[in-house]
Amino acid sequence: MKTRRLLIGVAAVGLALSLAACSGGRASTTTSSASSNNKGALVGVAMPTKVSERWIKDGDAVKSDLEKLGYKVDLEYADNKIPQQVLQVSNMITKGAKILIVASIDGGSLSDQLDTAAKAGIKVISYDRLLTGDKNVDYYVSFDNYKVGVDQANSLLTGLGVLDAAGKPTGKKGPFNVELFAGSADDNNATFFFNGAMDTLKKYIDDGTIVIKSGQTGFTQVATQQWDPATAKARMQNLVAKSYSDGSNVNGVLSPYDGLSIGIISALQGAGYGSATKPLPIITGQDAEAASVKSIIAGQQYSTVYKDTRKLADKAAEMANDILTGKTPQVNDTKSYDNKVKVVPTFLFQPTVVTKDNYKKVLLDSGYYTEADLK
Ligand code: GAL
Numbered sequence: 001m002k003t004r005r006l007l008i009g010v011a012a013v014g015l016a017l018s019l020a021a022c023s024g025g026r027a028s029t030t031t032s033s034a035s036s037n038n039k040g041a042l043v044g045v046a047m048p049t050k051v052s053e054r055w056i057k058d059g060d061a062v063k064s065d066l067e068k069l070g071y072k073v074d075l076e077y078a079d080n081k082i083p084q085q086v087l088q089v090s091n092m093i094t095k096g097a098k099i100l101i102v103a104s105i106d107g108g109s110l111s112d113q114l115d116t117a118a119k120a121g122i123k124v125i126s127y128d129r130l131l132t133g134d135k136n137v138d139y140y141v142s143f144d145n146y147k148v149g150v151d152q153a154n155s156l157l158t159g160l161g162v163l164d165a166a167g168k169p170t171g172k173k174g175p176f177n178v179e180l181f182a183g184s185a186d187d188n189n190a191t192f193f194f195n196g197a198m199d200t201l202k203k204y205i206d207d208g209t210i211v212i213k214s215g216q217t218g219f220t221q222v223a224t225q226q227w228d229p230a231t232a233k234a235r236m237q238n239l240v241a242k243s244y245s246d247g248s249n250v251n252g253v254l255s256p257y258d259g260l261s262i263g264i265i266s267a268l269q270g271a272g273y274g275s276a277t278k279p280l281p282i283i284t285g286q287d288a289e290a291a292s293v294k295s296i297i298a299g300q301q302y303s304t305v306y307k308d309t310r311k312l313a314d315k316a317a318e319m320a321n322d323i324l325t326g327k328t329p330q331v332n333d334t335k336s337y338d339n340k341v342k343v344v345p346t347f348l349f350q351p352t353v354v355t356k357d358n359y360k361k362v363l364l365d366s367g368y369y370t371e372a373d374l375k
């Protein structure tokens with residue numbers, strides 16, 4: 001096996017040299033050797049789970065984009081199990097993938113694989129979630145995760161009537177009882193979302209407009225391991241039982257992800273929320289998953305943050321194609337995403353808040369969903 005790889009390597013170098021000779025040895029010859037060597041190359045795409053609809057959309061879109069560009073694709077889902085993802089990425093390397101596109105479960109769990117990949121000359125694109133603790137992460141493509149948190153907090157404030165539709169303070173002072181949820185601590189995005197939201201809510205908490213009745217305001221207190229809806233549901237049930245048994249109501253919930261919002265709504269409905277006298281609180285979300293958009297249309301969840309997975313997928317495929325054809329991928333952020341070892345060159349897209357008022361324009365007119373998808 002080793003000898004074979006060595007021979008292929010020698011042949012590749014030979015080809016590169018002869019191409020260099022033909023074109024007079026200009027730097028651009030790397031490009032032609034890269035493109036000819038990598039035609040039809042295998043790209044490994046590792047996704048975390050199929051439980052959440054968004055990752056299915058992501059995986060399908062990345063795969064079809066890459067196949068249109070002539071590449072072979074090994075697309076794997078890891079059922080939210082870290083050892084399974086570790087094995088899948090190892091297998092992609094063994095199968096000879098030239099690029100890895102990885103949406104991790106635990107951003108810090110793939111270091112051995114990243115090191116092996118680097119030694120084999122395989123480039124790594126971190127997809128939506130940053131791979132942390134290793135220098136062998138070449139590019140990152142995501143949405144502006146801090147801004148997602150800011151958007152979630154602002155929509156919570158708008159839903160409560162503290163801000164108007166234009167984002168201006170209305171002078172309404174509440175006090176409003178709010179509970180906070182964050183994502184999985186092993187996902188780098190979760191702290192970005194939480195920090196963006198808390199930086200935005202801080203002054204309203206400080207002046208008493210917003211009251212976190214449970215007193216649980218620290219990230220580790222409010223984090224939800226593996227973004228698990230059942231965990232969020234159990235925590236919401238607990239909060240209601242412990243902090244609202246005096247007859248007071250929850251008026252708002254900061255939820256960072258649609259799946260959690262569904263668990264939170266279910267807990268609240270179980271505790272009697274959802275009637276005219278005891279309405280559901282203002283609840284945020286993220287990902288514009290079909291079930292949650294339906295919930296928004298039905299007047300349960302208040303908002304979600306839409307991140308067009310098609311754009312993310314197109315960019316990841318474009319980055320892979322650039323690398324494989326010897327071009328430098330385009331990035332637009334070279335300072336925000338420090339993975340604890342290096343700042344990873346990043347391409348960020350901007351998120352969009354979706355409520356009942358704009359879902360048709362944002363989600364239907366753009367073709368992200370059809371009307372039938374949301375029935
Ligand atoms: C995050 C991602 C969110 C959401 C969440 C749960 O990493 O950025 O959009 O999907 O995971 O899957």
